[in-house]
Structures are given as C-alpha cells and as structure tokens.
Amino acid sequence: MASPSLNLVITEPELKLLQTLVYQECGMFFDERRMHFLQDRLQRRLKTTGLNSFYSYYQLLTSREGRAELAALVENLTVNETSFFRNKPQIDLFHKKTLEDILNKKQSRRDYSLRIWSAGCSTGQEPYTLAMVVCDALAYYYLRNPLPFEMPSPKPLIPPPWKVEILASDINYSVLRAAQEGIYPDHHMEPVDYAYRLRYFDKIGDKYAIKKAVKDLVHFDFHNLKTEFLPQRNDVIWCRNVMIYFDEAEQKRLISKFYRCLNAEGYLFIGHAESLFGLSDKFRMIHDNNGTAYQRIEVAG
Numbered sequence: 001m002a003s004p005s006l007n008l009v010i011t012e013p014e015l016k017l018l019q020t021l022v023y024q025e026c027g028m029f030f031d032e033r034r035m036h037f038l039q040d041r042l043q044r045r046l047k048t049t050g051l052n053s054f055y056s057y058y059q060l061l062t063s064r065e066g067r068a069e070l071a072a073l074v075e076n077l078t079v080n081e082t083s084f085f086r087n088k089p090q091i092d093l094f095h096k097k098t099l100e101d102i103l104n105k106k107q108s109r110r111d112y113s114l115r116i117w118s119a120g121c122s123t124g125q126e127p128y129t130l131a132m133v134v135c136d137a138l139a140y141y142y143l144r145n146p147l148p149f150e151m152p153s154p155k156p157l158i159p160p161p162w163k164v165e166i167l168a169s170d171i172n173y174s175v176l177r178a179a180q181e182g183i184y185p186d187h188h189m190e191p192v193d194y195a196y197r198l199r200y201f202d203k204i205g206d207k208y209a210i211k212k213a214v215k216d217l218v219h220f221d222f223h224n225l226k227t228e229f230l231p232q233r234n235d236v237i238w239c240r241n242v243m244i245y246f247d248e249a250e251q252k253r254l255i256s257k258f259y260r261c262l263n264a265e266g267y268l269f270i271g272h273a274e275s276l277f278g279l280s281d282k283f284r285m286i287h288d289n290n291g292t293a294y295q296r297i298e299v300a301g
C-alpha cells in the first residue's frame, strides 16, 4: 500500500492515458494550464485507492469494478463554483425579454407548458434562481394580461393551466445532493434581495431553505453532457461555465446537441466567458443591457 504522505511520480505516458480517459468520459480537457490540477487530483485518488502506480490506477478505472472510482475521480475534477443571480444582466434579459417572448407565443398557441433545463447546475443556485424568476414573470404577465382560466384561491405560485418544469442536471452526485436539499448559509444569500428571500425562502436558524413550492418546480437528475442521450424538448437551456472546461471539438459537439434538445426558436444561455463564435452558426445572438443569450435559428423547408 502506498504511504499517504508520499507522492508517486506520474510518467508522461501514464498522464496521457489518464488525461484521455477523463476527456472521453466527461469532455473535460486538461491543457497545460490545468495539468497541475489534474495531477494533484490524481495523486489524491491514487492514495485513497492504495494502489502503487498510476498505470494500475488507469487499469482500475477502465475495469468494470472501477466504475465507482471513475465517478469519484470525475467528481474531484469538477469545478462547482456558482451563485444565486449569477450574471445579473443575463438573468434580467431572461426575465424581461426571453420569458415575455415565450409566454406571448405559447399563450397564443394555448400551449401552457414551459420547460427549462439547467445543464451543469452545481449546488442548485442557478435552477432555483430560474424558478424564482419564472414565478415572478408569470405573476407579472397575468397582472397585465387576462388569465385564460379562473385563479384558484389561495393563489398558487404557478397560475393554472401553466405547467413549469425546471430540470437541473450535473455529473457530480455530491453537488446534486446539496442542490436537492436546497439549504444555503447566509454568505451564499448576498445576491438574493430581500423581496426574493421573503417570498421564496424559509429561514431555518441562520440558514435559508428554498420553499417547498419552489423546490417542487425543480427536478434534479444526473446527466453527463458527453453522452448523446440528453433531455429533449426544452424551451430554454442554461449551460453556463461548463463548456470552458471542454476543448473546441467537444464544445462544438455539445452545442449541436443543445440545438437538437431545444424546441423551435428556443433559447440558449451560456457563461459570461463563453461564446458560440466559431462553434455554431445555427443560433442568433441576442444582446441587451449587457446580457447575452442565443436563439435557435429555424431553417425553412
């Protein structure tokens, strides 16, 4: 068994094998800048398994018995930084423009379903932000437009006959568990203004718990964006700060999968440091007050 204090030296071929395996498994690409991080996490996992070479570790990962260890390694390689209302101008664009457009079009077709997917949701702040914003947008929409049906009493968060589904997925089970719990310490709440805290959270001791009615709108699930089988028929996809860890080939594949996973004229929101430039010409860019989104272009015929 390897000593917990000793770092084994990883050879170039071993590193290459493991780097390729991780890329094939989840799309994360470790270039020169991030190689140190990959090596550090490999050292930690190797020690946990007690194996005495990186080649043996590679063999474990590629074996049937190594599936759990491969999942653990991938979890250790993910960066899970997130926050409520991250990139406020983009959230405002979604709230004021995107949802307004979708609600208008859907209402005229008498289609009262709305499906949003937060792909790479981490600990849940992104999908819960979307849920709160959708609730507000629907309430405001029906202040200005007559409701197609009678509003029940007490007033529900989502006016009938609307059905709102927010799917939130990640490759990391630990963050999915935290997201499902939906309880956040005070220091995570700084971007959430008091009107939102009052309406959508319960205070439990010094923590904030997402109210059950909001939580019920969000469904958490495991999805690896590297695979072909991804959730279909979405009106909006949010995938922010995930593609930055992929190489260009994988980013292109992911964007064409997102195209197929969106309904006609659906919207895609990506991270502030990400762009579709050079990756796809099947989306039009929408830019408003420093917020950016992309809308699926429909081909005639």
Ligand SMILES: C[S@@+](CC[C@H](N)C(=O)[O-])C[C@H]1O[C@@H](n2cnc3c(N)ncnc32)[C@H](O)[C@@H]1O
Pocket: 026, 027, 028, 078, 079, 080, 081, 082, 083, 086, 119, 120, 121, 122, 123, 126, 169, 170, 171, 172, 175, 223, 224, 225, 226, 239, 240, 241, 242, 271
């Ligand atoms: C930096 S966080 C971004 C969270 C949130 N979207 C945001 O912008 O605040 C990136 C998330 O993507 C997830 N991720 C990375 N590779 C993935 C993959 N292949 N499939 C699904 N999720 C992945 C990570 O586990 C992590 O939780």
